[in-house]
Amino acid sequence: xxxxxxxxxxxxxxxxxxxxxxxxxxxxxxxxxxxxxxxxxxxxxxxxxxxxxxxxxxxxxxxxxxxxxxxxxxxxxxxxxxxxxxxxxxxxxxxxxxxxxxxxxxxxxxxxxxxxxxxxxxxxxxx
Amino acid sequence: xxxxxxxxxxxxxxxxxxxxxxxxxxxxxxxxxxxxxxxxxxxxxxxxxxxxxxxxxxxxxxxxxxxxxxxxxxxxxxxxxxxxxxxxxxxxxxxxxxxxxxxxxxxxxxxxxxxxxxxxxxxxxxxxxxxxxxxxxxxxx
Numbered sequence: 001x002x003x004x005x006x007x008x009x010x011x012x013x014x015x016x017x018x019x020x021x022x023x024x025x026x027x028x029x030x031x032x033x034x035x036x037x038x039x040x041x042x043x044x045x046x047x048x049x050x051x052x053x054x055x056x057x058x059x060x061x062x063x064x065x066x067x068x069x070x071x072x073x074x075x076x077x078x079x080x081x082x083x084x085x086x087x088x089x090x091x092x093x094x095x096x097x098x099x100x101x102x103x104x105x106x107x108x109x110x111x112x113x114x115x116x117x118x119x120x121x122x123x124x125x126x127x
Numbered sequence: 128x129x130x131x132x133x134x135x136x137x138x139x140x141x142x143x144x145x146x147x148x149x150x151x152x153x154x155x156x157x158x159x160x161x162x163x164x165x166x167x168x169x170x171x172x173x174x175x176x177x178x179x180x181x182x183x184x185x186x187x188x189x190x191x192x193x194x195x196x197x198x199x200x201x202x203x204x205x206x207x208x209x210x211x212x213x214x215x216x217x218x219x220x221x222x223x224x225x226x227x228x229x230x231x232x233x234x235x236x237x238x239x240x241x242x243x244x245x246x247x248x249x250x251x252x253x254x255x256x257x258x259x260x261x262x263x264x265x266x267x268x
Contacts, residue, residue: 079164
């Protein structure tokens, strides 16, 4: 991908000028989710019970804390991209597109920040 | 007659088609993905937020989603909670299996009609079996 000729500057980028970044990131986060959510499900299944102290004690341990923080980032990134593709397919009015654009660019970030903060509160011992 | 009908193409034109396994898995991938994105991640945040806020919040989460205990709407919401939780585990297994199928399709394999149908059916069978096994393990242990 050179930067000399005009064809070299656009080759491989397509009409959106972003190339395959969206597609590739959704695949990368998919594999990440496969590992992270499998870890979450198996870990929760292996807990002796689901009392507050048991579950909170598990989340507070280093590996589960790190995994849950990564889950908050990775799942919301993946979900954001998937929902974006769905909205692009079904929403055709200009107003709807603006609403969709706001939705996918605000909600996942606020939600993931809340998730990460909650994990940190548990991991670092706040009440 | 049935034999002859079966051998005919199932999507000869834009508006003339019959359901095939690949179509079903494709739309299930989108439905389960968006279900997980909205209901699944919503519940995940409710769970971790309640867990971070203390024992009362966590108990309230459990009452509304599972036990149904309490003097409010918990008895009603817990019924929906169970359906949604079981549905979300199925959605995860279906989306994950279908996702793995997509990763394989991405490298250019599995487009032969036979193989494509077979792997589509396998994702549906896998998600059903995995969901049953998970909840059997959880509820019967």
